[in-house]
Amino acid sequence: MAYRKAAAILAGSCTVSAFQSTLLNRGIPLSSGQHNNLRRFSSNIILAMNSGPSFCEKCGTAMEIRIPHGDERERHVCGNSSCGYVSYQNPKVVVGAICTHLDRVLLCKRAIEPCKGKWGYPQGYLEIGETTRQGAARETWEEAGVKFDASKCQLLALYNLAGIQIQTIYRVDLDDDTFEAGHESSDVKFVPWNEIQWDELAFPTVHWGLEHALAMKDEEKPIVQERTKLVTMDGQWKVEEG
Amino acid sequence: MAYRKAAAILAGSCTVSAFQSTLLNRGIPLSSGQHNNLRRFSSNIILAMNSGPSFCEKCGTAMEIRIPHGDERERHVCGNSSCGYVSYQNPKVVVGAICTHLDRVLLCKRAIEPCKGKWGYPQGYLEIGETTRQGAARETWEEAGVKFDASKCQLLALYNLAGIQIQTIYRVDLDDDTFEAGHESSDVKFVPWNEIQWDELAFPTVHWGLEHALAMKDEEKPIVQERTKLVTMDGQWKVEEG
Incomplete structure (x- = not known):
């Protein structure tokens, strides 16, 4: 009940x-x-x-x-x-991209709330008229000035957030490391995997995505990770694995 | 442009x-x-x-x-x-479940448009307050009177439809084969894989899902299939593989 x-x-x-x-x-x-x-x-x-x-x-x-x-x-x-x-009120779709170049990963410092000043990979709401991989490419362009061919990225994760949002996260290896911070980012950089500051990441899902991308980095075809963040009735978070 | x-x-x-x-x-x-x-x-x-x-x-x-x-x-x-x-107008999320019992798959005959009279697996729009796997379990209960533990199903596919909808499709093996058609189904049955009438299926995505479920049926952990149905500017459909 x-x-x-x-x-x-x-x-x-x-x-x-x-x-x-x-x-x-x-x-x-x-x-x-x-x-x-x-x-x-x-x-x-x-x-x-x-x-x-x-x-x-x-x-x-x-x-x-x-x-x-x-x-x-x-x-x-x-x-x-x-x-x-x-x-009808329905959960929204968020799309994200974990972009790498020569064993470094593209991270953006958030210039906007929530979690302003914290770091994450480019992500945002999926728009009408685009597919999830096109959306991930658009967000990467808007937030980091980095372009990639949407047909080249691979699905890496599906995250559910407490019945209000689902996230599809892609990975893609870039041809070069040029970038230009968009207006939602106060800084952008390529960070070696072993230099990621895990306690400076914006959201738990960013942590999940990067951790899984790291675990999958030598796999030609990554396993798609499914994770769910449920709110329990005692007000706590509970994470379920897919 | x-x-x-x-x-x-x-x-x-x-x-x-x-x-x-x-x-x-x-x-x-x-x-x-x-x-x-x-x-x-x-x-x-x-x-x-x-x-x-x-x-x-x-x-x-x-x-x-x-x-x-x-x-x-x-x-x-x-x-x-x-x-x-x-x-903000955003694509909606559809969730579906391909349920099997002893090498037979649960199919519902659609009692409603679109594609009334055609067959498919239970699917429908994700509701606020539920996760994709909970939604897949709810749709299966509503359309076929079949219950399963949402924590037991496995992600099987992610489909994009022309920038207006994304679908997450799960598979689950059931403990028994009892069912009861809901008001959106005019008939429900468990069909052996080799007796599926492929030309009687409701949507191309239903075809994709069943085909992939069949290909993955002996795999303990299925590969997650990604497919996209794009509308091209000449008015044709184009399918992209993930």
Whole structure:
């Protein structure tokens, strides 16, 4: 029950206080520790709630939260019955590229939040009209001024982030080491594998990707790593291997 | 240029006729054959255009198409400058599961469009709050009444569809062969590999997935297949291998 309800909160179809009331009604009062954990867990939830639409994007009418006909879960539905538009909220796709040249890996220092000042490989949201490998190539061009042929890269990893994001990470060996920092990067460099500052990386997934790229660097065809970062109901992270 | 502009059309930030004007202005008039091809190519584009928001989901104001500050491409932006909400359009994630039991594979006959009456493995859109493997397990439960432990399945394939969708396909060996058709399936059965009716499958990707699952069926750890279905500017499909 708790998981399903949490998913409903995450989907923006239930408020955190309504969730607490539900728990109370079912005889599951929260201790103050649990309450704090729920608040921590809620940061992602609130983010997702805020991203739910208040108004219909087709006709501008206020949206309602209810189960549409023929569906099994609550959605954001247009309050104007002659419109009836249903807004589906789905996880987004992030694409990234781990680029190497002569046993050094391309890293960018983030000029923007989150994790401004920390290091990572080029990555960002997949855009409509491009494939995951084209997106990885575009992000590398935008963040590091490095171009590569999207048909030449290899899939290295699939990461899931707590039901809000999936990441497809590629690797590619570059023909040269020219670069030019884009406006999202305050610095760009090629770093020898044994000089990576692992505690200066932006996200756990960046750590995962680089670690796996290093493990696979002598393999002609890399194993595709699958990892999942789940948020558990006690507010902790849990990592699952694929 | 043509590709970038086509992507802009696909993103809903450019109309087909504006695209034709652009080609004309640059001295690239379209022959009637090319024009027809563009119209065919445009079916996806127009779909994507129609899915763009007309009204702001935050405040209900009419949306405009322009390049937001700090961005590099046209987006749907709220016309109310005190709101300024930017609506990002991104490809969606589809998850699927190829379930086997004693060398037979679970197939569902589609009770809904598109490709009603054709066969496929359970698949559908990834929901907020779930991971790709959880989504694959949910779709299998909804369409075929078959339950499996999401932690037991293995990533089998990543498919890209023309910049509008990415698919992650899993495989799992089931403990038994009980099932119950869900409301999206008119029939469900376990089919021996050598009795699959390949010309009765719903989508090219279903063909790809089953073909690859068959090729990998004796491998303890399957190779993850990457395939891309690209729409070329002459309106044809083109398949790229990863």
